[in-house]
Amino acid sequence: MIPFRVNKSFxxxxxxxxxxxxxxxxxxxxxxxxDEKRIGVAIGSQILDLSEISRAGxxxxxxxxxxxxxxxxxFMALGRPIWQETRAALIELLSADVxxxxxxxxxxxxxxxxxxxxxxxxxxxxxDYTDFYLSREHATNCGTMLRGAQNALSPNWLxxxxxxxxxxxxxxxxxxxxxxxxxxxxxxVKDSRSAALMPCNVLDFELEMAAFVGxxxxxxxxxxxxxxxxxIFGLVLLNDWSARDIQKWEMAPLGPFNSKNWAxxxxxxxxxxxxxxxxxxxxxxxxxxxxxxxxxxxxHSYDIxxxxxxxxPEFTGRTVVTQSNxxxxxxxxxxxxAHHTVGGCNLRPGDLVGTGTISCNTEDGQGLGCLLxxxxxxxxxxxxxxxxxxxxxxxGDTVILRGYCQGDGYRVGFGECSGTVxxxx
Amino acid sequence: MIPFRVNKSFxxxxxxxxxxxxxxxxxxxxxxxxDEKRIGVAIGSQILDLSEISRAGxxxxxxxxxxxxxxxxxFMALGRPIWQETRAALIELLSADVxxxxxxxxxxxxxxxxxxxxxxxxxxxxxDYTDFYLSREHATNCGTMLRGAQNALSPNWLxxxxxxxxxxxxxxxxxxxxxxxxxxxxxxVKDSRSAALMPCNVLDFELEMAAFVGxxxxxxxxxxxxxxxxxIFGLVLLNDWSARDIQKWEMAPLGPFNSKNWAxxxxxxxxxxxxxxxxxxxxxxxxxxxxxxxxxxxxHSYDIxxxxxxxxPEFTGRTVVTQSNxxxxxxxxxxxxAHHTVGGCNLRPGDLVGTGTISCNTEDGQGLGCLLxxxxxxxxxxxxxxxxxxxxxxxGDTVILRGYCQGDGYRVGFGECSGTVxxxx
Numbered sequence: 001m002i003p004f005r006v007n008k009s010f011x012x013x014x015x016x017x018x019x020x021x022x023x024x025x026x027x028x029x030x031x032x033x034x035d036e037k038r039i040g041v042a043i044g045s046q047i048l049d050l051s052e053i054s055r056a057g058x059x060x061x062x063x064x065x066x067x068x069x070x071x072x073x074x075f076m077a078l079g080r081p082i083w084q085e086t087r088a089a090l091i092e093l094l095s096a097d098v099x100x101x102x103x104x105x106x107x108x109x110x111x112x113x114x115x116x117x118x119x120x121x122x123x124x125x126x127x128d129y130t131d132f133y134l135s136r137e138h139a140t141n142c143g144t145m146l147r148g149a150q151n152a153l154s155p156n157w158l159x160x161x162x163x164x165x166x167x168x169x170x171x172x173x174x175x176x177x178x179x180x181x182x183x184x185x186x187x188x189v190k191d192s193r194s195a196a197l198m199p200c201n202v203l204d205f206e207l208e209m210a211a212f213v214g215x216x217x218x219x220x221x222x223x224x225x226x227x228x229x230x231x232i233f234g235l236v237l238l239n240d241w242s243a244r245d246i247q248k249w250e251m252a253p254l255g256p257f258n259s260k261n262w263a264x265x266x267x268x269x270x271x272x273x274x275x276x277x278x279x280x281x282x283x284x285x286x287x288x289x290x291x292x293x294x295x296x297x298x299x300h301s302y303d304i305x306x307x308x309x310x311x312x313p314e315f316t317g318r319t320v321v322t323q324s325n326x327x328x329x330x331x332x333x334x335x336x337x338a339h340h341t342v343g344g345c346n347l348r349p350g351d352l353v354g355t356g357t358i359s360c361n362t363e364d365g366q367g368l369g370c371l372l373x374x375x376x377x378x379x380x381x382x383x384x385x386x387x388x389x390x391x392x393x394x395x396g397d398t399v400i401l402r403g404y405c406q407g408d409g410y411r412v413g414f415g416e417c418s419g420t421v422x423x424x425x
Numbered sequence: 426m427i428p429f430r431v432n433k434s435f436x437x438x439x440x441x442x443x444x445x446x447x448x449x450x451x452x453x454x455x456x457x458x459x460d461e462k463r464i465g466v467a468i469g470s471q472i473l474d475l476s477e478i479s480r481a482g483x484x485x486x487x488x489x490x491x492x493x494x495x496x497x498x499x500f501m502a503l504g505r506p507i508w509q510e511t512r513a514a515l516i517e518l519l520s521a522d523v524x525x526x527x528x529x530x531x532x533x534x535x536x537x538x539x540x541x542x543x544x545x546x547x548x549x550x551x552x553d554y555t556d557f558y559l560s561r562e563h564a565t566n567c568g569t570m571l572r573g574a575q576n577a578l579s580p581n582w583l584x585x586x587x588x589x590x591x592x593x594x595x596x597x598x599x600x601x602x603x604x605x606x607x608x609x610x611x612x613x614v615k616d617s618r619s620a621a622l623m624p625c626n627v628l629d630f631e632l633e634m635a636a637f638v639g640x641x642x643x644x645x646x647x648x649x650x651x652x653x654x655x656x657i658f659g660l661v662l663l664n665d666w667s668a669r670d671i672q673k674w675e676m677a678p679l680g681p682f683n684s685k686n687w688a689x690x691x692x693x694x695x696x697x698x699x700x701x702x703x704x705x706x707x708x709x710x711x712x713x714x715x716x717x718x719x720x721x722x723x724x725h726s727y728d729i730x731x732x733x734x735x736x737x738p739e740f741t742g743r744t745v746v747t748q749s750n751x752x753x754x755x756x757x758x759x760x761x762x763a764h765h766t767v768g769g770c771n772l773r774p775g776d777l778v779g780t781g782t783i784s785c786n787t788e789d790g791q792g793l794g795c796l797l798x799x800x801x802x803x804x805x806x807x808x809x810x811x812x813x814x815x816x817x818x819x820x821g822d823t824v825i826l827r828g829y830c831q832g833d834g835y836r837v838g839f840g841e842c843s844g845t846v847x848x849x850x
Contacts (some may be wrong), residue, residue, distance in 0.1 A: 101745050126554075128594050133679060143678075154677050155617035160609050164679035165590040165686065169553050169771045170644055179645035181768030184585050184716065192580035197716050197767065219688070220593055220604040220850070246768065253568075254558060254589035255680025261590065261770040263644070291609065291622050329682075342622065343606030345686040346594045405430065425645070425769075 013044030020414025120268035124350035167261035180240035183246035199424035207369035228334035313396030317386035438469030443838025545693035549775035592686035608671035624849035632794035653759035738821030742811035
């Protein structure tokens, strides 16, 4: 393995940029006015166009081949040693003291694009999307609202990472407007015949992150907890938009369906686990102890600051309504993968696995990852900086998730995951 | 549109064949010894190789182009008028009184393959897999075992077709062995700390059918109940293998996960709704009446005989353990599609939508679509013809689903959906 070197890049950026040379996240873009999707890496406010770099033969095969595609699936399938080889080559290529690209004006002109001049796309063809429920604080709060504090956590919650299968067709990239759904809602909670079809009236965001699967496994085999992290390509921000009134009526006995399948937004840049490694930190202790297949020799999480902003229509001010951190999740990424595959379910390159809402305990409720928790089921309001109040989202509201790891003089960031609520058709 | 004519084919077959000229189901096969996947239509014991027929330019474009692919997704996306045009052209081509193919020995030699000489594959790339819970008898039986007869149906059951998102990666074609999963199981039902990881000990089949989506819809739009049937390409048999002990422990609150995601088997031949149209029949009345978006002007189902056979290891006899019929389903295919998309969730060509277990009421329990119901949660046994008994499936057991519509002197059949249980790794 080529050693990791933290360099300065010849590409200029601020110390608060999400995309310094220490990050190098992967995404798929098209230049404005073009339909051609290309794979690139973000650096500062620019994108290094990897279809150009690979055409110049600067990587080994099969990396060059994978970077000619319009999704990252082929590259994801190559596995961690290849990802690390590529990362090392990119750091070299972008370093301030390496002349290859720095001093080749023609190649630079061909290979760099301004992020402001592109449209971003889903970075991979997502075969299956799974969503977990990893946050103890979130599960406790939701359970308390439903069943009271004594029975807040379901009996299995501390024994396995609870999850359900989601909908992959409706995953959209940041910036895509989302349409308020219509659905069946119970209008009188005491009368099961009072259901009516109406626009969702309890529209929520959920602050999540999600892992893109890299190498995956064969059907009938499993990924051990020790191998699990190597199978993950990287992370994105995820807003799991939720229609709480639809969810409440449909959810028993088989789980959420139309309440969640109308849109899930992700940030466009996949931050690799190699870029996140310097921000590794201990994960919360687990008591009671979990079964051996969920016990890792090195139990760790990542220190990723997360926040959520609500911007009302006409952009009359913006309010950070939530500040949380990935590191609070009770269950870890490897536990998620090990549990998902323990029965032989196969993960494929490009599959997406969400964490569930990431909440943490703060006295002021600022750490709560969705409005259901923040407004305690609509019993109180969130105040916005323009003087408006929200229990749930209104048409025209924009929700922006952000995330970053703070290094010494630099940040490894996720950029943003945003979406504006359109009125119901 | 070319009128539908029921003809005799120059291809010989018995009157009990699943695949007469009235059927013409689509599948994807490869000749034994070859990796090349081709699209074909079953007729008698043969396959008409549509890659050969389309190379000869016998269809209009874009049909010829779609039949050059290795999955049916492109053909599915073309829509019902094109499917009907193709069906008419195939009936013509295969008719006893049409010489084009009948009298062209070279073309016949190139275009026909024996089903015995091929491997069948998944007919489409399945983007998303959804499973419904459409059978009132099944839902009532499961609910009675869980909550007692008074509360058998969940409050929403008569108001909406309950569904959950399943796993598409682990869908396999008939004939693929399935591996008994391992998973977390509660060993002492009174102690939530007694969970252990072990091989599934309560392994079940589920007799289902599933619709392959044809044209689908755009995200944010919906498919009305009147348009819904035109969006469906055709049906297959589905065995939704289930690990009941894993399911019981994991299911609350977000639904089945590892209990269902380790394998789902489908039959290889997609029978089109145009082939099923002669077997249209009334669907069960719905009381209470459903909401307008679920009410069809022409409420109908299909009369499809279904049965399930268990073949013990070494093939020491075979026993039909279940005989049911698609027509008993309380909720219909159009209701499934209209509900799935009412909130704007997009269905894509090749998506698979399952019905849930198809049970019906008979005095002897012969109509029940899974062992959970047949053995009433393991409290009694099913007797096999070789004298053995089963509460649930044993390693080496083969489960075969079959289905057909009985016409006047012919059958429109689905062939079979089979799978053999391999021991846990």
